[in-house]
Amino acid sequence: MTTPDTNSLPSNYDFAATEAEWYPRWSERGVFTASAARAAHREPFVIVLPPPNVTAVLHMGHGLNSTVQDVLIRWRRMAGDEALWVPGTDHAGIATQNVVEKQLAAEGHTRFDLGREPFVERVEQFVAQTGGEILHQLKSLGSSADWTRTAYTFSPGLSVAVREAFVRLWERGLVYKGHRVIHWCPRCGTSLSDEEAEFTETAGKLYHIRYLLADDASQSITVATTRPETMLGDVAVAVNADDARYTPFVGRELLLPITAVRIPVIADSYTDPTFGSGAVKITPAHDANDFDVGKRHALTMPVIIDADGIVREVELAAGRVPPSLAGLDRFVARDRIVELLTAEGALVKVEPHQHNVRHCYRCDTVVEPRLSDQWFVHMQPLAEKALAVLRSGQLRILPERWEAVYVNWLEGIRDWNISRQIWWGHRIPVWYCDACDSTAERSTPIVSRDPVLFCPTCGGAVRQDEDVLDTWFSSWLWPFSTLGWPDRNSADLKAFYPGDVLVTAPEILFFWVSRMVMAGCWFLDATPFHTVYLHGTVRDMQHRKMSKSLGNGIDPLDVVRLYGADALRWTMVAGLGLGVDVMLDPDDLEKSFAPGRNFCTKLWNIGRFLLSRVGTEHVDPIGVLAPEALTAADAWILDRLDQAIADCDAALGPPRPSFRGAWTEVEKGRGLRLSEYAEAARRFVWNELADWYLESVKPRLATEGADREVARAVLAHAFDGALRLLHPMVPFITEALWQQLPQTPHPALLATAAWPKERITRVLSGDAFEYTRETVQAIRKVRAEYNVQPGTWVDAVLVASGTIATVLEAQIETIGVIARGRVTVVQVAPAGLASRIVLANGVELVVPLAGMIDVAKERQRLDGEIAQLDKQLTALDGRLANEKFTAKAPPELVDAERAKAEEWRSRLAQLTAKLKALGE
RNA sequence: GGGUCGUUAGCUCAGUUGGUUAGAGCGCCACGUUGACAUCGUGGAGGUCACAAGUUCGAGUCUUGUACGACCCA
Incomplete structure (x- = not known):
C-alpha cells in the first residue's frame, strides 16, 4: 500500500540543519552569481543593496530591507531573468571616524595625537578586521546577493568613480568653493549638509534683549533670540522698511549690551513686522539667514565661536568678546551672558519657547551655524533631470504619496555642501600651488582625476585640499560605480545598467535615493532604477523606532537561531503592507515569529504526508492525464493553483514597465504587494491544498490502481507549484522539500527552477x-x-x-x-x-x-437563520422596490439582485417549512 | 508655520476604478490526539468601518469639516 518510508522526513523540521546545508550549496553552484554574457539574451533584473555602514551591526531594519530584496530577486531569478543583487558596504565617513576616535579616546588619545596618515591607517585596519561583518550576517537570512561582486564605497575602483564624478561636475561648473554659513558640528569638527543636520523639537527659551540707541539712551529697540550668545557677533538690527514703529530708527546706531559695540539699524524685507518685536538682530557669521542679510548690506561678518564651539574672537571680531567670556563653551557663555544682561538691565524678559534645533545626525550635538569655506555642488541642473524622469514615468516611487515629497524637495533643491573636515573619506581631488596663488591673480584650484605632484604653471610644490568628501558623494554613484563606471566598456555596466528596483526606507529619500537618481541621470543619462520601493520602519509595540539607545531592538540573529531564517522572512513579508511600518514586540518574540515557524511546520508536515503516501516512484506529469480521469477535487485544486499563481503574479508584478521603459498610469501603482503575495501563497498551500485536497485524496492514495496514479500526479504537481510560489519567501524549507519530490525530471535546484505559469486551457471546471x-x-x-x-x-x-x-x-x-x-x-x-x-x-x-x-436546539438554529435571512431579504426587496435603483443602477447588477432575492425567498420558504415540521 | 498620511474585530493590518452578508493572522470560547500536522484540527463569538455633514439609487471606499495620532519639510 504505502511506499516504504526509506526517504521519509524526520517528524520535526530542523531549520538550523537545513539552512546550514542549503545556503552553501546554492552558493557553490553559483546560483547567486549573475552573468553579463547571459544577460545578453535574458532580461536582466538588478537590485543594488543599500550599502550598510562598514561598522554596522545587523538589526531588524536590515532584516526587513534584505528580505524584501531577496524575495524580489529570487522571484525574478525563477521567472527567468538574469537576476543580479549587488551587495556591499559604505565607508561611512563621519560614523566610522567616530567609532575609531572613541577607541582612541579609551586609550587616552585623540586623532591629532596620531596625525592624519597614521589615523587613516588605523581606521583602515579597523575596517579590515571587523568591517563588513554585517554582510556575513545577511547570508544567515538567506540573502541571495552576488557576493562575487561585493563592493565598497572606498575601494580603489569606486574611488576612481568618485574623483571622476567630482571632476566632471567641476568641468561643467557645477562644483564650486563657497564662503558661507554652513551647519557645523563642533564635536565631529566638520561641516554637515542640510540633510545631515536634523531637526529636533526642543524646549528652549526666547530671550528678549534691549539694545539702546547709541546717541539717546532713553530710546531702545528690543530684539528676541533663542541664542543670546550670538549677540557678540551682531553687526546690525534689521527692521522692515514698511514698519512705522521703526522707520525713524533706520540709519541710526545702537549699542550692543556688554561690549558697547556700535551697530546700525538697517531696513530689510527679511524682517517680518508681525513676528516678535518686529526687529531682528543680525549675526551674519552664525546664522544662515543673517548671512544673506549681511551680504545684501555688505556688513562685516565677525566670527565669535570657533570650530570647537568655544567663544572667542576668531575673525574680524576684535573687541567683541570680553576677556571674562573668552574661552568658554558656547552654552556656558550663554548662561554667563544672560547673567551679564540681567545685571545691566538689558534683559527684558525670558519666555519658554518650543522650537526645532538642528542636531548632528551622527552624534546628536547641537549644530552651530558657522561661516567657512566649503565645496558645494550646484544641484539645480541635476534636480531638473531627476524631476523629468519621474514626470515621464521612467521612475516611480511606491507608495506613490512619496512622489510628492520627492518632487517638493527637488523643486526647492539647495546646493549640496560636500566637503567634510574629517580624515576618513575620499580626499577632495583638488590641489593648490601656494606660490602661484600668492603671486598671481590666479587662485584657481587645480582639479584633477589623478594625483597632482607639481604645479602645472610653475612646477613648484603643491598641496592637496585637506578636506574629504561627504560619504554620500560616493553613495550616490553606487548603482553604476559598482558596475565598473566610469569604464564605459565595462561588461557589467553595459549589461546591468540601468537597474530595476531600489528597496529602502523613506528616511534616506533625500540623502541617497534622489541623489542616486540625479547622478544616474546626469552621468549616464538614465535613471538607475524604474522603481523605488519605500518600506516602513520596524517599530516596537509603542510604535517607537527600534534603536540601540532605547534597548527595544530585536537581533535578527537571535530570531534565526530560535525560529529559523524562513520564519523571520515569513513574518517580515506576511505583515508587510505597502509602505506600512512593521510592529514587533521585543519582549515577546514568540508572538511575532511563531506564525512563521508554524507555517514552516505545516509545510513540513504536508511534505511528510506526500512523501509517505505518494512515494518516490515516478509520477506522471500533469499534462498527460486524461481530462476524464480527473475527479472534481483534482480539477478544483488545479483551478486553485492557477488562481494562486495569478494572485501571486498580480501581487508582485509587473517586474518592469511593459512599454518603452516608462510606467503607464494604470501600471504605475501595481505590484510589490508582498503581504498579498504571502497571503495568496499561504491560502493555497494551507487552506486549499492541505485543508481540502489532501483530505479528499487520502482514500484514493490508499487504493492501488489508475486513480491512485492520477491522485499522485495531481498532488505532486500541486505541491510542486506551491513550493515554487513560496520559495522566494521561505527559500530554505521549500528547497529541502522540493528535493524530495518524486517529480518528473527537473532542474537540480528549486532556487533556479521555473516560476509557475497558469495552464493555458482549463479542461475541466473544479466548481x-x-x-x-x-x-x-x-x-x-x-x-x-x-x-x-x-x-x-x-x-x-x-x-x-x-x-x-x-x-x-x-x-x-x-x-x-x-x-x-x-x-x-x-x-x-x-x-x-x-x-x-x-x-x-x-x-x-x-x-x-x-x-x-434536541428539538429546541434545532428550532433555535432555524429561527436564527430565518431571522437573519428575513432581515437581508427585506433590505434587498426594499432596494429592488426603489425605482431609482432599478432605473439608474447597471442592469446586470439589478438582474443579479433580483435573482438573489428569488434564491433567498425560496431558501426562506424551505427553512420555514423545516421549522414548521419541527413544531408538529 | 507648510505638507503628507493614518483612524476598520481585543491586537497588528488587508479591503485596487463606489455595488453580495466588510476579510486575514494573532488572541478569545467550546470540543478534540481521527495513521501528515496539538508548532495542529473542527466549530464558534467578536466590527453603528473615529465623529459630523454632503454627493449618490447606493459610501469603509468620493467631497468638506472636526477630533486624535504619526511622519516629512522649513
Whole structure:
C-alpha cells in the first residue's frame, strides 16, 4: 500500500540543519552569481543593496530591507531573468571616524595625537578586521546577493568613480568653493549638509534683549533670540522698511549690551513686522539667514565661536568678546551672558519657547551655524533631470504619496555642501600651488582625476585640499560605480545598467535615493532604477523606532537561531503592507515569529504526508492525464493553483514597465504587494491544498490502481507549484522539500527552477468540488453542535434531484471520508426527527443522529437563520422596490439582485417549512 | 508655520476604478490526539468601518469639516 518510508522526513523540521546545508550549496553552484554574457539574451533584473555602514551591526531594519530584496530577486531569478543583487558596504565617513576616535579616546588619545596618515591607517585596519561583518550576517537570512561582486564605497575602483564624478561636475561648473554659513558640528569638527543636520523639537527659551540707541539712551529697540550668545557677533538690527514703529530708527546706531559695540539699524524685507518685536538682530557669521542679510548690506561678518564651539574672537571680531567670556563653551557663555544682561538691565524678559534645533545626525550635538569655506555642488541642473524622469514615468516611487515629497524637495533643491573636515573619506581631488596663488591673480584650484605632484604653471610644490568628501558623494554613484563606471566598456555596466528596483526606507529619500537618481541621470543619462520601493520602519509595540539607545531592538540573529531564517522572512513579508511600518514586540518574540515557524511546520508536515503516501516512484506529469480521469477535487485544486499563481503574479508584478521603459498610469501603482503575495501563497498551500485536497485524496492514495496514479500526479504537481510560489519567501524549507519530490525530471535546484505559469486551457471546471466543501462544512457543523466524537461516523442524507444529485452522487465517498459520514443521496427527504440544514444550492442535508436530536436546539438554529435571512431579504426587496435603483443602477447588477432575492425567498420558504415540521 | 498620511474585530493590518452578508493572522470560547500536522484540527463569538455633514439609487471606499495620532519639510 504505502511506499516504504526509506526517504521519509524526520517528524520535526530542523531549520538550523537545513539552512546550514542549503545556503552553501546554492552558493557553490553559483546560483547567486549573475552573468553579463547571459544577460545578453535574458532580461536582466538588478537590485543594488543599500550599502550598510562598514561598522554596522545587523538589526531588524536590515532584516526587513534584505528580505524584501531577496524575495524580489529570487522571484525574478525563477521567472527567468538574469537576476543580479549587488551587495556591499559604505565607508561611512563621519560614523566610522567616530567609532575609531572613541577607541582612541579609551586609550587616552585623540586623532591629532596620531596625525592624519597614521589615523587613516588605523581606521583602515579597523575596517579590515571587523568591517563588513554585517554582510556575513545577511547570508544567515538567506540573502541571495552576488557576493562575487561585493563592493565598497572606498575601494580603489569606486574611488576612481568618485574623483571622476567630482571632476566632471567641476568641468561643467557645477562644483564650486563657497564662503558661507554652513551647519557645523563642533564635536565631529566638520561641516554637515542640510540633510545631515536634523531637526529636533526642543524646549528652549526666547530671550528678549534691549539694545539702546547709541546717541539717546532713553530710546531702545528690543530684539528676541533663542541664542543670546550670538549677540557678540551682531553687526546690525534689521527692521522692515514698511514698519512705522521703526522707520525713524533706520540709519541710526545702537549699542550692543556688554561690549558697547556700535551697530546700525538697517531696513530689510527679511524682517517680518508681525513676528516678535518686529526687529531682528543680525549675526551674519552664525546664522544662515543673517548671512544673506549681511551680504545684501555688505556688513562685516565677525566670527565669535570657533570650530570647537568655544567663544572667542576668531575673525574680524576684535573687541567683541570680553576677556571674562573668552574661552568658554558656547552654552556656558550663554548662561554667563544672560547673567551679564540681567545685571545691566538689558534683559527684558525670558519666555519658554518650543522650537526645532538642528542636531548632528551622527552624534546628536547641537549644530552651530558657522561661516567657512566649503565645496558645494550646484544641484539645480541635476534636480531638473531627476524631476523629468519621474514626470515621464521612467521612475516611480511606491507608495506613490512619496512622489510628492520627492518632487517638493527637488523643486526647492539647495546646493549640496560636500566637503567634510574629517580624515576618513575620499580626499577632495583638488590641489593648490601656494606660490602661484600668492603671486598671481590666479587662485584657481587645480582639479584633477589623478594625483597632482607639481604645479602645472610653475612646477613648484603643491598641496592637496585637506578636506574629504561627504560619504554620500560616493553613495550616490553606487548603482553604476559598482558596475565598473566610469569604464564605459565595462561588461557589467553595459549589461546591468540601468537597474530595476531600489528597496529602502523613506528616511534616506533625500540623502541617497534622489541623489542616486540625479547622478544616474546626469552621468549616464538614465535613471538607475524604474522603481523605488519605500518600506516602513520596524517599530516596537509603542510604535517607537527600534534603536540601540532605547534597548527595544530585536537581533535578527537571535530570531534565526530560535525560529529559523524562513520564519523571520515569513513574518517580515506576511505583515508587510505597502509602505506600512512593521510592529514587533521585543519582549515577546514568540508572538511575532511563531506564525512563521508554524507555517514552516505545516509545510513540513504536508511534505511528510506526500512523501509517505505518494512515494518516490515516478509520477506522471500533469499534462498527460486524461481530462476524464480527473475527479472534481483534482480539477478544483488545479483551478486553485492557477488562481494562486495569478494572485501571486498580480501581487508582485509587473517586474518592469511593459512599454518603452516608462510606467503607464494604470501600471504605475501595481505590484510589490508582498503581504498579498504571502497571503495568496499561504491560502493555497494551507487552506486549499492541505485543508481540502489532501483530505479528499487520502482514500484514493490508499487504493492501488489508475486513480491512485492520477491522485499522485495531481498532488505532486500541486505541491510542486506551491513550493515554487513560496520559495522566494521561505527559500530554505521549500528547497529541502522540493528535493524530495518524486517529480518528473527537473532542474537540480528549486532556487533556479521555473516560476509557475497558469495552464493555458482549463479542461475541466473544479466548481463541482464546492458542493463537497459546503456539504462537509454543514455536516461538521452538526457534529460540533451535538458534540459527536471524531471517531463516530454519522448518517448524512442529501436530498437532491437532477444534475445536482448526479454531481453529489459522484462525491459521496469524498464527502464521507472528510466529514466522517455515511452519505446517501435521495429524492425525497426522510421523515423523522433529524438535524436538517438547507445548503446554498437548495439541497437539504438531513442528519438523523438517532436519539440525540434536541428539538429546541434545532428550532433555535432555524429561527436564527430565518431571522437573519428575513432581515437581508427585506433590505434587498426594499432596494429592488426603489425605482431609482432599478432605473439608474447597471442592469446586470439589478438582474443579479433580483435573482438573489428569488434564491433567498425560496431558501426562506424551505427553512420555514423545516421549522414548521419541527413544531408538529 | 507648510505638507503628507493614518483612524476598520481585543491586537497588528488587508479591503485596487463606489455595488453580495466588510476579510486575514494573532488572541478569545467550546470540543478534540481521527495513521501528515496539538508548532495542529473542527466549530464558534467578536466590527453603528473615529465623529459630523454632503454627493449618490447606493459610501469603509468620493467631497468638506472636526477630533486624535504619526511622519516629512522649513
